Each structure stands twice: as C-alpha cells, then as structure tokens.
Amino acid sequence: MNTPIQFTVNGNRQSVDVPPMKRLLDVLREDLHLTGTKEGCGEGECGACAVLLNGELVNSCLVPALQAHGSRLCTIEGVSTEGQLHPIQQCFLERGGAQCGICTPGMILATHHLLDKYPNPTLEQIQEGLAGNLCRCTGYMRIFESVQQAANTISP
Amino acid sequence: MRSDVSLYDLSAPPSLDAALAILAKEPGKYTPIAGGTELMVALGVGRLVQHSLISIQHLRELRFIRVDDKAIHIGAGTTFTDIRRSQAIAEDLPLLIQSASWTGSIANQNRGTLGGNICNASPAADTPPALLAYGATVRLISASGTRTMPYSDFHLGYKKTVLRPDELLHSISVPRDFSDYRQYIRKVGTRNAQSISKIALAAIAKLEGDTIADIRLGAASLTDRPVRCSATEAALQRQRIDGANLDATVRAARAALATEAKPIDDIRSTAKYRAAVAANLLEEFLRSL
Numbered sequence: 316m317n318t319p320i321q322f323t324v325n326g327n328r329q330s331v332d333v334p335p336m337k338r339l340l341d342v343l344r345e346d347l348h349l350t351g352t353k354e355g356c357g358e359g360e361c362g363a364c365a366v367l368l369n370g371e372l373v374n375s376c377l378v379p380a381l382q383a384h385g386s387r388l389c390t391i392e393g394v395s396t397e398g399q400l401h402p403i404q405q406c407f408l409e410r411g412g413a414q415c416g417i418c419t420p421g422m423i424l425a426t427h428h429l430l431d432k433y434p435n436p437t438l439e440q441i442q443e444g445l446a447g448n449l450c451r452c453t454g455y456m457r458i459f460e461s462v463q464q465a466a467n468t469i470s471p
Numbered sequence: 472m473r474s475d476v477s478l479y480d481l482s483a484p485p486s487l488d489a490a491l492a493i494l495a496k497e498p499g500k501y502t503p504i505a506g507g508t509e510l511m512v513a514l515g516v517g518r519l520v521q522h523s524l525i526s527i528q529h530l531r532e533l534r535f536i537r538v539d540d541k542a543i544h545i546g547a548g549t550t551f552t553d554i555r556r557s558q559a560i561a562e563d564l565p566l567l568i569q570s571a572s573w574t575g576s577i578a579n580q581n582r583g584t585l586g587g588n589i590c591n592a593s594p595a596a597d598t599p600p601a602l603l604a605y606g607a608t609v610r611l612i613s614a615s616g617t618r619t620m621p622y623s624d625f626h627l628g629y630k631k632t633v634l635r636p637d638e639l640l641h642s643i644s645v646p647r648d649f650s651d652y653r654q655y656i657r658k659v660g661t662r663n664a665q666s667i668s669k670i671a672l673a674a675i676a677k678l679e680g681d682t683i684a685d686i687r688l689g690a691a692s693l694t695d696r697p698v699r700c701s702a703t704e705a706a707l708q709r710q711r712i713d714g715a716n717l718d719a720t721v722r723a724a725r726a727a728l729a730t731e732a733k734p735i736d737d738i739r740s741t742a743k744y745r746a747a748v749a750a751n752l753l754e755e756f757l758r759s760l
Contacts, residue, residue: 334476338514357515357516359508359512379526381483443577447575
C-alpha cells in the first residue's frame, strides 16, 4: 500500500506516493528521476548512494521512504549552484579524483559532510570521513588530494 | 533477489506509548525498525522475513544521553554519532567511544543506534564488549511496565534475547566510576574501516599494588552471543602481575579463557584462530598493566 510522503529535495518541495518501505535511493532515482545518486552494493558498505538527510550523511539504500518524510535532502544534483560547480566538484575534476564516476556523487557528499565538521581536516580525518565510500578506479590518493585542495579552497 | 517493497508495511507511531500499544495489541506481528542499517540490508537482498514494521527512528523519547552522579543513561535510539559527540561519554567511557567509532562508516554511524546494535544480537556486534566490561544494565519497556537487568543477562543465544515481542529496549545505563581502572579494547577484523569482528575484547582492571583487585572482560565473536568472560575474571581475581608472577598469571588467564571460549568457523575466520587471538588480546592487556 502506498503512503504519501513529502520532503524537500535540493530546496524543492516534493510529494511522492510510494510504498513506505521503498528505499529512498529508489524514490530519488525512479520517482524523482534524480539519477545522480548511484547504487553500488545496496548494503550500506560502498557509499555510492550517499545523500545528506537533514545535513547528515546517510546511505539512501538503507533509508525507508517513510523515514525521510518531512526531511530536507541534498543529492549530488543540489551541490552545484546556478550552473557553477561547487569547489569540491571543481577540485575532484582538477586533481583527478573521479574516473568512472560511479562513486563520485557519494564521495562529493561525504566530502561535503566532512568539511562541514572539519573545515581543515587532517589526512586521518579525511580517511575516516571517506572510509565508507569505495572507489575501484583511482586508488584513493587523488581523492584525498582533491579533498585537501577543496578544504584549502573553501577555508584557506 | 530484490524484495517487492509493495508487500511490506511500515508505519511511524507518533509517540513511544503509541508504539508500545501497537506492539501490545498484536504481540509478534510488528518488528521495530530504527536506523535501518541491519533490516534494510536484509530487505535489499530479499531476505527480510518480517513484513509488518513500525518505525521507532523518530521517537525522541528513545534518543537521549543523561548523566547523573552514578551512571550515564543512553536511550536505545541514540546513534553512534550521538555517542561520539558526547563529552561525558568520552571522559568516562572511552571504550564505548572507541567501539562506536569502529561501527560501520560515518554514514552508518549517523543512522545506526546503540539499541539496534544490542537487539540485533549479533555475536560480532561492536559495542557489547565495552558495555559488558563496564557492567551496564538495560531497561526494557512495554505497555505493561518496565524491567531492568544486567546487560550480561540480556543475550540468551545466537540472535536470541530476553526481549518479549511486546517489549522495546528503552535504555542502557553504564556506571561511570572507572577513573582508577586501566582500560583496554581491541578489535581484530579484516581491515581498519567497517569490518565485522573476527574477535574483539574489552577489558578493565583495577590494581592494588601488583595485585588485580577487580577485572572485567567482555568479548565479541568468542561464543554464540556477546559474552562476559566470568570464569576468566574469577581466575584473575587477586592474581599478581609483578615480574616474578606475571608469566604464571598470563598462563592461568589463557587456560581459563580456553574453558569459556566457544567460537565458530565461518567465512570471516576459524574457531582456532579466534580462540588463539582472544587469548593473545587478553595477554596483551595483562602485560600492559
């Protein structure tokens, strides 16, 4: 049975009528056509589906739609503004922090969450902040460098 | 195979009382779901057998950290992130902070709850060894009242607990008078981040000179449930750890632990490895005193 669910996604009010146990990931991709959020493992291990829920990093594959009712969501589509890449995105681009791109939306949002907590993170804090985001292309060093450059750009 | 989510029902009762009334009305029909870091994984792979769920994730009554003179009281709906942000827990219960920090990733710590970690009742769960070593008590609540008990009595077997179908775990209370104890915790997994324990040991001990005056041990993946190692604790009471006696004390500790270690072979490790490493961790702690 479907349940009406309302939330704010990237600043826009949205209403959907979906099964309450539908994964937030699938609501975003199938009902709202926000396909920037990716599915990797579907088990909360890889972070490809990470979004910000009321400012907290979560894996959207593990959030039942009903638990997002009334919340404020930010997906990768909401990170850039007015056609301008966010400094985090720009730094991933410049430092080669993205290759195939599947992990990148989650990496960007995990970085966003990390830099909210620690504007000038240590390497250890970066490693912990991104430990839930798996990348099979870059080997992580370029991702760590991208995060460091983003921190330097945003909070010099 | 993916579950058909249209076959699952989930509601969000407006209060703790409302949730308990639903559980009391049809005991066993509804399964509580908090952060979803366990049940949603089962849903994703088509293995969630419970089809009627009630969300307790939003209940403020279950999400608190209260400190009094004797103990820190932690609501079952408190997330690992909440725990890591608590100055009081950081000061008084460092082993709990450490175990919360190695539970899953940041995204999972933002959602997963202490109550879920306990009630899911995995023998490999991260926070139980610390809670067992600290001698925590649990408070269970239902529409007909509350009951409290030592946490060491909560687990009955593999994924089995004393929790009745109409009950929820309300809170965990942890004594906070450990300033004169030496404290130790170590988890052995496949990698540093978000691994599931092959074996884990939490230990605290108070010394009088070279003599162990009190020692408490909690372990994960050592038996079919999170367990307090009472026989080993008993064997170590009043034992001496000075240079002349330390080797004998370590030998006695390893022998005692072997009597209560009942690990299993599974995809993550072997029983032999787990028993050997558990004894090594205990020895590491004793030699650090």
